[in-house]
Amino acid sequence: MISNELILAAGESANPLLPNPWEILVTAAGFAVLLFLVVKYIAPAFEKSYQDRVTAIEGGLEKAEAAQAEANATLEQYKAQLLEARTEANRIREDAREEGALILAELKTKAAEESARITEQAHRQIEAERTAAVTSLRAEVGTLATSLASKIVDDALENDERAARVVDKFLADLETQQNAGASN
């Protein structure tokens, strides 16, 4: 049977608020040991594991970043090289064009010079031939004149008036010829 006395007796058996001093001691000492072990071994191990992971992850990221940077640098380099090659090709093309133009111009000049030279030479030859002709003519003219003179003289002796006309005409002809030769 349950009675109030029994319940009260049960309640009075021990006050739950009154501690057993040995339990305080054992709990406090036990906790101190636990805390010591945690401070000395457990917490540092976990912190280290955590740090290692952070380092590893950050290291991996850094490595990836480095690889990316390297790839970018290579790409830039390739681009620069390509650009350089294009510029070079353009330059060569331009040079070739310029050179071609230069060669053409030179050839033209040379041709013009050659033609000028040939023309000059022809002129000179013509002049020389003309000079030669004039010289030979001069010599012939002397002879002709002499023969003419002798003829005129012969004739003049027959006809004074006619002789005078022939001489005049001859001299006029000579003068004309002289002028024509000088103008040439």
Next chain:
Amino acid sequence: MTAFALPTATEPYVPPSISDTHLPEVLPWLAEYGTGFGKQMVMIILSIILIVWFFKSAIKNPKLVPGKAQFLAESAYGFVRNSVGRDIIGEKNFAQWVPLLFATFFFILLNNLFGAIPFLQLPSFSHAGAAYAMAIIIYGTWIAVGVKNHGIRYFKLAVVPSGVPGWIMPLMVPLEIISNFIVRPLTHSLRLMATMLAGHMIVMLAATGARHLIMVQESLALNAVGVLVIVGSVAMYFLELLIMVLQAFVFTLLTAIYIQGALDADAH
């Protein structure tokens, strides 16, 4: 009482008492009300061995990609470190307090959970002595932290609230002294002890009550009620589990809050 008037009972129902939470001593010396070196103390020591063994072996060969034990241990450590330590004490000072919070949380948690493990079946902190011990350690710690950081002025900072009109001081200062230096360690320890003791008493009550109803009573209806008590005690068991974890968390959280208050006594 009439509900418990059981006419056909051959033996009276004796409800379990506080004394029943103190089992016969393992080593019978220094016995006060039947307790020398009792089961509770064995469990305190057992808890220390288990905690150190588990966390030590889990982190013995730390892997970058943790295994199951390492992951569990790291999650548990990280929970105390980040959710309690860093969030309460703050980024600047929390690191040195993590071991204390970690040890406090798992020491109390495991000892509480002992109450839910068959055969062990006794939360160590249902004994007032253990709860007092922890509360005294924490009490001494946060006062020492306050004095170390602010000198003797800490006691003024702790009891004289700032931004309060002068005329109310005669009322506020005694209240703050009582609240911070007397009531705080008492509530800190008794909250834990009382919840654990109550949980343990419920287990004992359900067990002895069910036994009495089924084994002693001859009425079939009362035997059936005894079965109902066992079914109900399963629900109580899970509630107790929740309370065990919650109280360990609350005790550790309050520890962190007290230490934070002592560190930043001049900040408010």
